[in-house]
Amino acid sequence: MSAALLEATDLRKSWAARGRSVVALKEVNLTVAPGETLGLVGRSGCGKSTLARVLTRLTPPQSGAIRFRGEDWLALSGAALRTARRHMQMVFQDPLGAFNPRATVAGALADPLRIHDLVPPARRAARIDELLERVGLTADYARRSILELSGGQRQRVAIARALACEPSLIVLDEAVSALDVSVRARILDLLVDLQREHGLAYIFVSHDLAAVKAVSHRIAVMEAGEIVEEGPTDAVVDHPQSPAARALIAAVPRLIREKP
Incomplete structure (x- = not known):
């Protein structure tokens, strides 16, 4: 495998809730190589979206380290951070919430071109x-308004906006879970095509193991703020070792296929 594009070490994050501390991330470690897709799976509330936000610096960790493109990602600030941010983009679950609803598609795509x-x-x-x-x-x-678009069209515009920055890595947080099955399949095919053409790396966050399996080279399974299993996609799907992975696979029985 190539040298890591992204390397996270011992990430911890806690939240204060109802007078007590809730640990969202417990010493999480992961790597992503250039051109690789890491699928990050787990049931709702396991910490995968928190991890995505920490990796993209939308949420600060309590402790730990992140190196991205050879730099200390958490140490960057000001102009250096603004410059580096374009290389790691995020696509969210709710494409409408990610845009100014009054914007046109051209305006949404022009923003990163202008800012950077x-x-x-x-x-x-x-x-x-x-x-x-x-x-x-x-x-x-x-020329169309963001509000005129369907959910699938808005998600394509969200991906186009991420591509406008010419990133090395795109973090997709439940980016297809709100779409119907046929639209979801077309978006997944698009992501694979873009990766082949541009050498993009992805972190594909989802509770849907079938979608993750379709696009990922490796899978990391999260449970209660920890990565409890990690490995090549086929190995995790065909021979799950953790209870969390086995539960996810049991929920999608079509993934268990007989060997020829």
């Missing part, structure tokens, strides 16, 4: 058309 000064103003419209085409939408979508 990725293309000159005269090139932005053409770059927006390229991004829309890349996620399977035609250029005329640029």
